[in-house]
Amino acid sequence: MLTSSINNTTRLQLAPLKIPTRLLLGPGPSNAHPAVLQAMNTPPVGHLDPAFLGLMDEIQTLLRYVWQTENPLTIAVSGTGTAAMEATIANVTEPGDVVLVGVNGYFGNRLVDMAGRYGADVRTITKPWGQVFALDELRTALETHRPAILALVNAETSTGARQPLEGVGDLCREFDCLLLVDTVTSLGGVPLFLDEWKVDLAYSCSQKGLGCPPGASPFTMSPRAVEKMQQRRTKVANWYLDMTLLSKYWGQERTYHHTAPINLYYALREALRLIAEEGIENCWMRHQKNVEYLWEGLEDLGLTMHVEREFRLPTLTTVCIPEGLDGKVIARQVLMEHNIEIGGGLGELAGKVWRVGLMGFNSRPESVDRLLEALRQVLAK
């Protein structure tokens, strides 16, 4: 039947998958809750199956709960957090729009790069990595740049700093601009009140505070942001992430758009269900309590934190690498000898900090104890 012969040089003969079990205390992914992995293992159904459509509704409602928003357009994007980030930019940015980005870490820079690709006239305000913007600094910048969109990173995964958002939404209304916020490392672990804070666009991921594997990423858009999208003069310059189409799949119409990553939605639904069971405020308090326990233990080891205490994230801590030590070597030993992943620094903080995450299911005293013991042993060498 075949007229051509098969090239077998790439026909690897492999054994079934064998992956070491790690405790993931880096910047993400974090370990998924066992019940979440179990749910993910359910055989897939079709993306238009009535059973699946019901599950989509549950995901939407529970995402509103964890974000504390009533935005109708609240969904999970079929990609990782970066895809959800790009979805916020792509849907509301038109060529020439002034987009003002607060850059105080790696992910601020990513927003700058993305907004530029969608034709925005990008302006920036900057802070040293690890610091945050004060309200009066934001006011001055809004006065100067008069942007259509102000983008801030609520939880800078590269620095461990928490950008306070109280009052920023009011400022944005005053200057008639949309407020876009990165909550990748805050959702589920850090208090968030999107509606009260008047946030117009937010995105996150599944593999951090929500305790789920990566691949289906929360996205939300306020009615104000939807209005800007509906007034576009041009199509959204991204088909996969176009909310004018996606909202018809997630909405009443159920119009086919793309095949959702079914099993990841199973997992996400279970992860959100567990948070609703625990109560979001309890979940936030648990993250805070466990991170304080971590900080105490790290200080006992003689280590110091990079970020001022008031602005430290409960989900991600940047730990200063002591003078004279090679942070990469230490992290590698922690990984290979203790099966614990911690992260290195990115960009300006490369070589200067470790990044330690306590997120979702991993935010437990046992995680802290295991890490402190491993660090104690490795640092004693």
Next chain:
Amino acid sequence: MLTSSINNTTRLQLAPLKIPTRLLLGPGPSNAHPAVLQAMNTPPVGHLDPAFLGLMDEIQTLLRYVWQTENPLTIAVSGTGTAAMEATIANVTEPGDVVLVGVNGYFGNRLVDMAGRYGADVRTITKPWGQVFALDELRTALETHRPAILALVNAETSTGARQPLEGVGDLCREFDCLLLVDTVTSLGGVPLFLDEWKVDLAYSCSQKGLGCPPGASPFTMSPRAVEKMQQRRTKVANWYLDMTLLSKYWGQERTYHHTAPINLYYALREALRLIAEEGIENCWMRHQKNVEYLWEGLEDLGLTMHVEREFRLPTLTTVCIPEGLDGKVIARQVLMEHNIEIGGGLGELAGKVWRVGLMGFNSRPESVDRLLEALRQVLAK
């Protein structure tokens, strides 16, 4: 600690996930092999973990095998098939490029829409849904339009037609254009020789011929296509799918780009491993044999196929809905009474055909038997 009170109206109290077990014989997803689900269930590691980087290499090699290509830039995109489709367009299209699309079904139209969003000067040639383009028709179109890219759908999921590709690559070289091919419903189930056929860009999905859950999607690009990408005057207008960045994560540099959907890569690696074990040519033959058994059974029920036999896909069959029957009602009964999913028609074929898939793990005589029995019962009512 909290200054705001929690809105609990969206705090759904849900039971753990309960999803019916369906036999998925629609246009996709198809059921995943049990070993694939098992692999997916492995707890995630970090996306820069040495164990994960090794797995990425295996996926790349095995994707080259199933596609029969030696393209170095062969990866899985972190999204579903549509994301991989958009990746092909986004990386090689610059504003003003003439992109010629062969439209003989729903997915040809999607390519038209996408290419337009990336600023292409889009031209089309069309055929009635269910038919394919002949080589001399393509030659005439290339002469007329002189495109930078010719895009064809090898397996039109909306019609069940297989577009032959032999000789098309030579034509494209003659006219100095790139050949971009949709293999979403062919990879793993239909003979494909990308290098021999001189295909420059191809994409697929995981949940059809590869027998894996959806969410990580094969993408490949020839050195000719890479050259066009490298000569771009503008950045790729899509950050998430930018191969100039992604190739540094999948390549030697291992530069962080985004957090991969780890567990889906576990699943994909296992699915590809099983195909390498079976042998790709055996896998193709199995698909052909089982679909012929299906056609015979459908004809015995008095049903007819929409596509001429020579151009029918072994993975997806469009079955004409007999005069006077409501296809949606029948499909719904097959789903709810027999737990078997079959698809309805899209676009021009809505209401006119059912779409029956026999893909990957589901391409077995038992699937055919179950479906024929269910149809027999439902049609007898």
